Amino acid sequence: AQSVTQLDSQVPVFEEAPVELRCNYSSSVSVYLFWYVQYPNQGLQLLLKYLSGSTLVKGINGFEAEFNKSQTSFHLRKPSVHISDTAEYFCAVITVNYGGSQGNLIFGKGTKLSVKP
């Protein structure tokens, strides 16, 4: 069975500092990984995704993530955060149905990023 673990429930950081949000996954099949962001009272927005190819994935708003198969990790990073990055971030893995069609997303519990001035 697939699962996702986000190691930090809350990450406080000062504006313009770097940040890393950690995510580990468990899967016995091909892995497709995602990071979503959720601003207060809103739905989920895709930041970036890893399907195959280069292990360093660049996303929106200056975020990037690195897929590490040996460590089963997909940590999210940003070199310099802004106040507007304050939100909750979810790591997710997608199941793949027989025949290769899209199944459902399995989410971690989320990490609340709080950027302070």
Add this chain to the structure above:
Amino acid sequence: ETGVTQSPTHLIKTRGQQVTLRCSSQSGHNTVSWYQQALGQGPQFIFQYYREEENGRGNFPPRFSGLQFPNYSSELNVNALELDDSALYLCASSLMTVNTEAFFGQGTRLTVV
């Protein structure tokens, strides 16, 4: 900006009642998935509909049911509401191929009292 819209945005129901939540999928998408997000938790998969048929279900009891219409919009119905059903319900629309993005709506905040 996604084209996925959910209604209503907020809802208060009494324990034991029934509720219907609605989702209009993004144009061109044929798959709708529903998720329950309890406070402080990540979204949990309820079920997925593809071309009007249920195409997968998470660990939710049968009182959670759904429909998908020919225009690919969808409904989530919950019968015999319990206090623990209080949550944000998210709808996501996509295509069935694994390398396509799922677009989420803003969600419906359900409070059961």
